[in-house]
Amino acid sequence: MIGLIGGISWRSTALYHQRINEAxxxxxxxxxxAESVIVSLRYETLLEQGRAGNWDGVADAIVAALARASAAGATLGLLTAVTPHRMFDRITAASPIPLLHVLDPALAMLDEQGIGCVGVLGTSYTLTAAPFLDRIDAAGLAWRIPDEPGRRDLDAMIQDELTQGVVTARAERRAMELADDLMAAGAEAVLLACTELPLLAWRRYDRAPVVDAVTSHADAAVVRMDL
Structure with a gap:
């Protein structure tokens, strides 16, 4: 059974549930x-902790949720948000069940495609986190991320719109402009390293391959559980 740690936001949790069952x-x-159990956390509380820099508090809440998922029968855990993966090693060390990192399936896919440099889109909390970028380095990939104004635009788009279920043409244009900037800086593919960004219409983007971390994460979990 897959244990989904959700609520971060609930829309990304719903997307994970959909992608896993589609796979x-x-x-x-x-x-x-897929047989699964969802433990949904309070997004507002975790968001406040993250903004205050209390990542240990975020990790503790997730570990407690994993214990609840394990008690319900889960044998593999997935965090249905990318940003908490900045605490992945700490969470894994305390978790009663194994976890699958959101980046690993996507990085393997990029490697199979022969990509040497990837442009990464996500929240500032993700894009400036050393453990996150170090994992890309360890996979042998170079990376590009948006500049600070671009990251601010992504944060506003994700927090103020996408997590609220609001998808606008303006947001889609801006996200794809940022992807274009990363291509111009040497990236060969785009990695959507945020669980809300797949809500945008990336099928329209034809300048480079787009890898959705949510879909690759869900697919890998289904394969691992042999569902």
Whole structure:
């Protein structure tokens, strides 16, 4: 059983649940789905802790949620948000069940495609976190991220719009402009390292391959659980 630690935001949790079951259906047929349990945390509380720099508090809440998922029968945990993965090692060390890092399947996919440099889009909390960028380095990939004004635009787009279920043409244009900037800086593909960014219409973006960390994470979990 997969344990989904959600609520960060609830919309990304719903997207994870959908992607996991779509992957299970592709593997097992039209009536297949994934056995899972969702432990949904209070997004507002975790957001306040993150803004205050209390990442230990965020990690503790997630570890407690993983214990609840384990008690319900989960044997593999997924964090349904990218930003908390900045505390992945700390969370993993205290978790009663193994976790699958959101980046690992996406990085493997980029490697298979022969990509040497990836442009990464996500929140500032993610894009400036050394553990996150170090993991990309360890995979042998160079990376590009937006400049500070671009990161501020992404933060506003994600926090003020996408987590609230608001998708605008203006946000889509700006996100794809930032992707263009990363391509101009040498990136060969775009990595959506935020669980809300896939809500935008990336199928329209044709300048480079776009890898969605949510979909690759969900697919890898289904394969690992042999669903």
């Amino acid at each position: 299970a259906e592709r593997r097992g047929g039209r009536n297949a789905n």
